[in-house]
Amino acid sequence: MLPVRGDDLVVKKMAQLIRAGAKLTSYTCPACGTPLLQLKTGEYYCAKCDKPVIIVRSEEEEIQVTMRFGLSEVRDTIFQKIMMINNELKKTTVENVEGLQELTRSLLLLLEAFERINKLMSELQTQEEAKKRK
Numbered sequence: 001m002l003p004v005r006g007d008d009l010v011v012k013k014m015a016q017l018i019r020a021g022a023k024l025t026s027y028t029c030p031a032c033g034t035p036l037l038q039l040k041t042g043e044y045y046c047a048k049c050d051k052p053v054i055i056v057r058s059e060e061e062e063i064q065v066t067m068r069f070g071l072s073e074v075r076d077t078i079f080q081k082i083m084m085i086n087n088e089l090k091k092t093t094v095e096n097v098e099g100l101q102e103l104t105r106s107l108l109l110l111l112e113a114f115e116r117i118n119k120l121m122s123e124l125q126t127q128e129e130a131k132k133r134k
């Protein structure tokens with residue numbers, strides 16, 4: 001691979017930082033793929049982007065973080081639907097038996113899903129805390 005102009009500068013900068021005590025790591029920058037340096041401060045740094053990079057410690061941790069974010073998004077959606085059904089319920093008269101039943105059934109399902117997600121999320125949190133204590 002031929003070095004592109006600009007890359008020379010990056011290499012020079014990296015060499016300078018290494019001379020100053022930074023370490024070359026096996027991690028690469030998620031934005032540009034340049035190998036990351038670990039500075040004396042412990043911070044990871046991309047010389048090309050000129051930015052510090054946060055390293056997620058392990059793949060497992062990354063999956064857990066992604067899962068937690070995903071689950072909380074699902075929980076938000078379910079909560080919104082619960083509120084929407086609540087609004088519909090308010091508008092539905094007792095004479096509309098079928099409508100009431102349908103709404104109540106949906107509400108029950110949503111509440112069940114909501115409860116399960118909460119349980120899953122707290123399980124994930126317990127797992128993470130247990131790992132940190134090790």
Ligand SMILES: [Zn+2]
Pocket residue numbers: 029030031032033034046047048049050
């Ligand atoms: Zn970069």
